[in-house]
Amino acid sequence: MYVKICGxxxxxxxxxxxxxxxxxxxxxxxxxxxxxxxxxxxxxxxGPVRGKASIVALTVNxxxxxxxxxxxxxxxxxxxxxxxxxPERVAEIRQKFxxxxxxxxxxxxxxxxxxxxxxxxxxxxxxxxxxxxxDMKTELPGGNGISFDWxxxxxxxLKKPFMLSGGLNPDNVAEAIRLTRPQGVxxxxxxxxxxxxxxxxxxxxxxxxxxxxxxx
Ligand SMILES: O=C(O)c1ccccc1NCC(=O)[C@H](O)[C@H](O)COP(=O)(O)O
Numbered sequence: 001m002y003v004k005i006c007g008x009x010x011x012x013x014x015x016x017x018x019x020x021x022x023x024x025x026x027x028x029x030x031x032x033x034x035x036x037x038x039x040x041x042x043x044x045x046x047g048p049v050r051g052k053a054s055i056v057a058l059t060v061n062x063x064x065x066x067x068x069x070x071x072x073x074x075x076x077x078x079x080x081x082x083x084x085x086x087p088e089r090v091a092e093i094r095q096k097f098x099x100x101x102x103x104x105x106x107x108x109x110x111x112x113x114x115x116x117x118x119x120x121x122x123x124x125x126x127x128x129x130x131x132x133x134x135d136m137k138t139e140l141p142g143g144n145g146i147s148f149d150w151x152x153x154x155x156x157x158l159k160k161p162f163m164l165s166g167g168l169n170p171d172n173v174a175e176a177i178r179l180t181r182p183q184g185v186x187x188x189x190x191x192x193x194x195x196x197x198x199x200x201x202x203x204x205x206x207x208x209x210x211x212x213x214x215x216x
Contacts, residue, residue, distance in 0.1 A: 001177070001182075001183070001184065001185070001210055001211060001213075001214030001215075002023040002024060002163070002183060002184030002185075003021065003022050003023050003024070003184065003185055003187075003206070003207050003210045003211065004022070004023065004024035004025070004026055004056060004163060004165075004184060004185070004186040004187070005017045005022045005024070005025060005026065005186075005187055005188075005191060005198075005203060005206070005207075006026030006028065006035070006056070006058065006143070006165075006186055006187065006188040007026060007027075007028045007033070007035030007058075007143060007188045007192075007196065007198070008025055008026065008027065008035075008045070008198060009027075009035060009037050009041065009045070009196070009198075010045075010198065011045065011048070012200065013198040013200060013203060014045060014048060014049060015048065016200040016203050016204060017053070017203050017207070018048065018049065018052050018053055020203060020204045020207040020208070021207050021211060022053055022203075022207055023053055023054065023184070024053055024054045024056050024078075024184070024186075025049045025053045025054070025055060025056065026056040026057075026058050026080060026186070026188075027042045027045070027046070027055070027056065027057055027058065027074065027076075028058045028143070029042070029057060029058060029059050029062070029066070029070055030058070030059065030060045030082075030140075032139045032140065033140055033143060033196075034195040034196030035143060035188065035195075035196050039069055039070065039072075039073040039074075040073070042057075042070070042073055042074045043073045043074055046074045046075075050075075054077040054078055055074060055075070055076045055077045055078075056076060056077065056078050056079075056080050056102070057070045057071075057074060057076035057078075057079055057080065058080040058082055058142075059079065059080070059081060059082065059083070060081075060082050060083035060141060061083035061084060061085060062081075062083075064096065067079070067093065067096075067097060071097060076099065077099070077100070078099060078100045078101065078102055078124070078125070079093060079094075079097070079099060079100070079101045079102065080101075080102045080104065080127065081093065081101060081102070081103050081104065081123075082104040082127075082129075082141055082142050083141060084141075085103065087115075087118040087119055087121065087122045088122075090103050090119065090122045090123050091122040094122065094123070094124075100124035100125070101122075101123045101124055101125075102123065102124065102125040102126070102127050102163070103119045103122075103123040103125075103126060103127065104127040104128075104129050104141075104142060104165075105119060105126060105127065105128055105129070106129055106130070106131035106132075106141065106142075107128050107129065107130060107131055107148045107152060107153070107166075108130070108131035108133070108148055109149075109152070110152060112131060112152075113152065113153070113156070116156070116158070120158060120159050120160040123160065124160065124161075125160060125161050125162065125163060125183075125184075126158065126160055126161070126162040126163070127162065127163045127165055127186060128148070128153055128162060128163070128164055128165065128166070128182075129141075129142050129148075129165045129166045129186075130144065130146045130147055130148040130165075130166030130167060131148065132144055132146060133146070142165070142166075142188075143188045143189060144166075144167075144189070145167050145188075145189030145190065146166060146167045147166050147167030147168070147172070147176075148166055148167075150164070150176055150179045150180050151179070153180055154179055154180055161183035161184070162182055162183060162184075163182055163183065163184040163185060163186045164176055164177075164180050164182040164184070164185050164186070165185065165186035165187065165188075167189070167190065168185055168186070168187045168190050168206070169187070169189075169190030169191070169202075169206065170190065170191075170202060170205035170206045170208075170209050171209075173185055173187070173190075173206060173209050173210045173213065174209050174210070174212070174213035177210065177213040177214055178213060185210050187206055190202070190206060191203045191206050
């Protein structure tokens with residue numbers, strides 16, 4: 001079970017994540033997010049992560065210039081594309097930058113599963129996240145702390161590994177793993193005390209709960 005903790009912006013929370021067994025550490029490059037880090041901040045943060053966990057660069061409909069700047073700043077292990085990138089754009093980024101790509105797909109109901117075949121043909125990992133409800137006011141395509149109905153993906157036959165995300169926390173991650181059997185889980189809000197502020201105790205609890213659930 002891979003555990004990704006996302007939206008880290010301080011050395012101490014990164015240290016806690018690594019010490020607790022986080023496999024992937026995500027940095028958010030999206031100025032509207034409370035978890036956004038600029039290139040210089042990210043560069044200063046990644047040192048301890050390299051070689052201990054995969055460095056994930058999360059972007060939303062980024063241009064080649066933005067991706068190049070991130071690439072030069074932190075040399076990520078994988079891109080997480082969290083916008084409305086088409087399958088063609090996913091393939092292009094993968095080829096141009098020579099790194100694996102995880103594509104986030106927003107799920108609310110059955111119809112949202114339809115694009116999966118087109119994306120799994122071009123990405124390395126799928127990430128299923130919650131599509132915000134129609135009446136929810138948010139400028140964020142992810143990191144909203146809301147879940148989707150996990151039963152929607154329970155019986156999918158996928159060709160690529162997938163990560164489950166959206167509203168996970170230390171209390172519900174075991175049930176989510178039991179139901180969906182993902183290769184990994186991804187969390188942001190559920191390990192925070194307020195938007196953008198990671199909580200070290202919640203990080204420890206989340207990783208422990210996820211790893212325990214995967215081993216039973
Ligand atoms: O976290 C953000 O602020 C964010 C902003 C824009 C696009 C994606 C974002 N986060 C994506 C993640 O990887 C989150 O871990 C995932 O959406 C789950 O978030 P949460 O429901 O808060 O655990």
